[in-house]
Amino acid sequence: MRKEEKMMDNKEIPYKIYLEEHEMPKQWYNLRADMKNKPAPLLNPGTGKPVTLEEMSGIFCEELAKQELDDQTPYIDIPDEILQFYKMYRPAPLVRAYHLEKYLNTPAKIYYKFEGNNTSGSHKLNSAIAQAYYAKKQGLKGVTTETGAGQWGTALSMACAFLGLDCQVYMVKVSYEQKPFRREVMRTYGADVTPSPSDKTEVGRKIRAQFPDTNGSLGCAISEAVEAAVTQEGYRYVLGSVLTQVLIHQSVIGLETKIALDKYGEKPDIIIGCAGGGSNLGGLIAPFMGEKLRGEADYRVIAVEPASCPSFTRGTYAYDFCDTGAICPLAKMYTLGSSFMPAPNHAGGLRYHGMSSVLSQLYDDNYMEAVSVTQTEVFEAAEQFARVEGILPAPESSHAIRVAMDEAIRCRETGEEKTILFGLTGTGYFDMYAYEKFNDGEMENYTLTDEEIAESIAKLPKVPGQE
Numbered sequence: 001m002r003k004e005e006k007m008m009d010n011k012e013i014p015y016k017i018y019l020e021e022h023e024m025p026k027q028w029y030n031l032r033a034d035m036k037n038k039p040a041p042l043l044n045p046g047t048g049k050p051v052t053l054e055e056m057s058g059i060f061c062e063e064l065a066k067q068e069l070d071d072q073t074p075y076i077d078i079p080d081e082i083l084q085f086y087k088m089y090r091p092a093p094l095v096r097a098y099h100l101e102k103y104l105n106t107p108a109k110i111y112y113k114f115e116g117n118n119t120s121g122s123h124k125l126n127s128a129i130a131q132a133y134y135a136k137k138q139g140l141k142g143v144t145t146e147t148g149a150g151q152w153g154t155a156l157s158m159a160c161a162f163l164g165l166d167c168q169v170y171m172v173k174v175s176y177e178q179k180p181f182r183r184e185v186m187r188t189y190g191a192d193v194t195p196s197p198s199d200k201t202e203v204g205r206k207i208r209a210q211f212p213d214t215n216g217s218l219g220c221a222i223s224e225a226v227e228a229a230v231t232q233e234g235y236r237y238v239l240g241s242v243l244t245q246v247l248i249h250q251s252v253i254g255l256e257t258k259i260a261l262d263k264y265g266e267k268p269d270i271i272i273g274c275a276g277g278g279s280n281l282g283g284l285i286a287p288f289m290g291e292k293l294r295g296e297a298d299y300r301v302i303a304v305e306p307a308s309c310p311s312f313t314r315g316t317y318a319y320d321f322c323d324t325g326a327i328c329p330l331a332k333m334y335t336l337g338s339s340f341m342p343a344p345n346h347a348g349g350l351r352y353h354g355m356s357s358v359l360s361q362l363y364d365d366n367y368m369e370a371v372s373v374t375q376t377e378v379f380e381a382a383e384q385f386a387r388v389e390g391i392l393p394a395p396e397s398s399h400a401i402r403v404a405m406d407e408a409i410r411c412r413e414t415g416e417e418k419t420i421l422f423g424l425t426g427t428g429y430f431d432m433y434a435y436e437k438f439n440d441g442e443m444e445n446y447t448l449t450d451e452e453i454a455e456s457i458a459k460l461p462k463v464p465g466q467e
């Protein structure tokens with residue numbers, strides 16, 4: 001090889017790989033189009049039959065209901081208004097973690113896609129603007145939603161403020177109390193924020209009567225938000241994770257990543273993401289998993305979940321309710337049972353009983369792996385990462401950091417020069433209460449007992465073919 005050719009080959013990879021505006025993806029990618037085993041259909045809990053577009057449209061905006069049911073169209077044009085909004089905070093940087101590599105003394109190359117570069121502090125804005133846009137286009141007055149850690153509610157309130165839509169947020173009680181500043185960001189963007197369970201809804205009142213000391217849960221807040229949507233004229237419900245439409249919008253993460261890596265001829269061996277409902281992971285892996293499904297390339301994909309809420313690693317693959325109040329359609333997914341009330345883990349965004357039905361099917365078909373980690377090991381990784389890479393990560397994102405670091409350490413031991421890509425979904429500035437607990441040595445690990453899991457699994461709904 002001639003000298004200059006060699007230099008071309010070794011094109012130095014910058015610390016941050018940015019894309020030009022014109023290189024940004026103009027279409028989302030719908031992974032289901034390339035899945036041979038499609039995710040099982042959503043079922044109407046009343047009839048046990050697949051939900052129809054008409055039934056879905058009572059709860060969701062029509063265009064979003066269409067996306068939810070579409071498992072054929074691979075590429076969906078991103079409307080121009082959404083592209084213009086994306087340009088305010090995208091493309092998100094793809095970072096080569098040189099400092100982390102050096103700190104770990106690993107031969108592995110580590111990349112992370114950083115989605116915390118916007119005021120909401122996470123990837124959730126990618127879908128929030130899309131959902132608010134379709135609601136506005138349909139002429140609605142407003143939307144209702146739940147929020148766990150607060151990132152989704154913040155993202156949605158930003159999107160609604162931009163488009164002039166009313167935004168009502170049911171916030172999981174423990175987060176409402178632990179994260180007063182998140183609540184204020186939402187109110188600054190004009191949202192109406194209610195701690196859940198509340199007495200504003202019938203389902204909220206019922207849950208409070210049954211569990212007076214509850215910290216709340218995502219499933220329960222979802223039930224309240226759905227009830228609020230269907231009982232108010234001109235409102236629809238929007239959800240920040242789990243649903244397939246959300247994975248479609250989040251595919252922008254993976255598409256940008258792939259374009260950036262391709263510029264430098266880089267190909268990840270391992271792709272890692274934290275998994276709450278599965279939207280950031282589903283988005284990050286989308287184009288890579290597409291190649292894997294079509295037999296064009298192979299990647300190892302790892303979902304990381306908290307030991308206190310291990311839907312993939314210890315859940316059951318079955319039809320379940322997406323919410324505690326059992327109002328939403330039934331989805332077939334890896335679940336801990338919709339009656340499951342997770343321990344107050346500090347990664348609020350990962351405290352959900354179920355998992356995206358797309359990722360559940362891929363996991364069941366062995367296209368991806370999953371691991372669970374305890375919160376103290378997660379915060380150890382978060383602190384090391386913050387100290388060498390500068391960014392203070394969200395507790396959720398730090399689950400992915402933990403496993404990326406573990407894989408890089410394994411490479412140090414085996415001498416393998418793997419390329420590791422992980423999703424850094426957000427920043428942790430509103431999680432300082434959790435960091436405080438960790439710094440004071442007061443953080444506890446909670447691992448579920450088999451009995452606790454069996455108890456909520458025993459309450460799975462009865463569906464034809466599922467005993």
Ligand SMILES: *Cc1c(COP(=O)(O)O)cnc(C)c1O
Nearest residue numbers: 241276277278279280349396426
């Ligand atoms: C919501 C959230 C998650 C988890 O949700 P997914 O739908 O699984 O992506 C992860 N990280 C951050 C920062 C979040 O806000």
